[in-house]
Amino acid sequence: MSDVLELVDVSVVRDGRALVDRVSWSVAEGERWVILGPNGAGKTTLLNIASSYLFPTTGTAQILGEKLGGVDVFELRPRIGMAGSALAERLPRSQTVLQTVLTAAYGMTAGWQEDYEEVDEARARAFLDRLGMSDHLDRRFGTLSEGERKRTQIARALMTDPELLLLDEPAAGLDLGGREDLVRRLGRLARDPYAPSMIMVTHHVEEIAPGFTHVLLIRRGKVLEAGPIPEVLTSANLSRCFGLPLVVENRGDRWTAQGLPLT
Numbered sequence: 501m502s503d504v505l506e507l508v509d510v511s512v513v514r515d516g517r518a519l520v521d522r523v524s525w526s527v528a529e530g531e532r533w534v535i536l537g538p539n540g541a542g543k544t545t546l547l548n549i550a551s552s553y554l555f556p557t558t559g560t561a562q563i564l565g566e567k568l569g570g571v572d573v574f575e576l577r578p579r580i581g582m583a584g585s586a587l588a589e590r591l592p593r594s595q596t597v598l599q600t601v602l603t604a605a606y607g608m609t610a611g612w613q614e615d616y617e618e619v620d621e622a623r624a625r626a627f628l629d630r631l632g633m634s635d636h637l638d639r640r641f642g643t644l645s646e647g648e649r650k651r652t653q654i655a656r657a658l659m660t661d662p663e664l665l666l667l668d669e670p671a672a673g674l675d676l677g678g679r680e681d682l683v684r685r686l687g688r689l690a691r692d693p694y695a696p697s698m699i700m701v702t703h704h705v706e707e708i709a710p711g712f713t714h715v716l717l718i719r720r721g722k723v724l725e726a727g728p729i730p731e732v733l734t735s736a737n738l739s740r741c742f743g744l745p746l747v748v749e750n751r752g753d754r755w756t757a758q759g760l761p762l763t
């Protein structure tokens with residue numbers, strides 16, 4: 501298996517502070533990673549490097565076999581699918597759901613044209629169907645609920661047939677039903693052998709979908725642990741990561757975590 505992402509001794513320094521501090525991390529083809537850590541730990545910073553939008557201050561980052569700094573990022577970016585609130589803010593609110601997904605095939609966030617290929621439209625419809633959005637194809641993106649918006653974004657991220665899929669807090673802001681619906685859909689995607697390698701940022705172990713294979717725990721810019729979920733996602737490691745005593749439980753193929761009561 502080849503690496504889709506390889507960070508060696510990567511730091512990102514801003515105003516004299518390391519947001520990400522000497523991180524070495526490899527993601528092999530087919531792996532599905534979760535990045536877990538408290539607010540401000542550096543999760544989004546890591547994802548921004550993986551998406552080629554942020555270059556390390558020191559260290560080297562290789563994405564899909566290409567070294568950041570030595571490759572034209574405009575050739576690299578279509579190979580990476582992204583869904584997250586930063587991107588959602590750039591999507592025009594007046595575009596329909598179908599248009600929102602279809603424009604991704606042309607590397608755009610906007611610019612509806614009449615001459616999109618039928619084959620692209622069929623693909624967009626199929627991805628939206630998979631994400632449970634078939635009933636909303638003509639709805640304006642700006643009128644969607646948070647959950648519908650997240651699912652549209654994931655369909656959009658898949659549209660370019662990416663080799664690496666990056667999801668930044670896909671379940672943030674969803675109610676219980678919305679979260680569980682999304683986790684089921686992400687689980688189906690994660691278990692699909694033809695789906696791209698995946699990296700998902702989250703704050704909650706409850707949002708880890710079945711089929712995800714690895715977890716990276718980050719705190720204050722440093723990687724605490726990284727490896728297969730059953731080995732790394734322990735009460736001791738999660739307590740260290742979030743800075744308070746936590747009990748992690750695994751039921752079936754899902755995870756929960758609870759703080760111990762104050763004495």
Ligand SMILES: Nc1ncnc2c1ncn2[C@@H]1O[C@H](COP(=O)(O)OP(=O)(O)OP(=O)(O)O)[C@@H](O)[C@H]1O
Nearest residue numbers: 514515519537538539540541542543544545546703
């Ligand atoms: N451009 C910047 N200049 C200075 N500090 C920054 C910059 N971007 C991010 N930071 C800081 O870097 C730290 C890590 O930010 P990052 O967004 O990666 O954390 P995160 O783990 O994704 O947090 P959250 O869970 O709250 O989204 C934070 O303290 C943030 O305030």
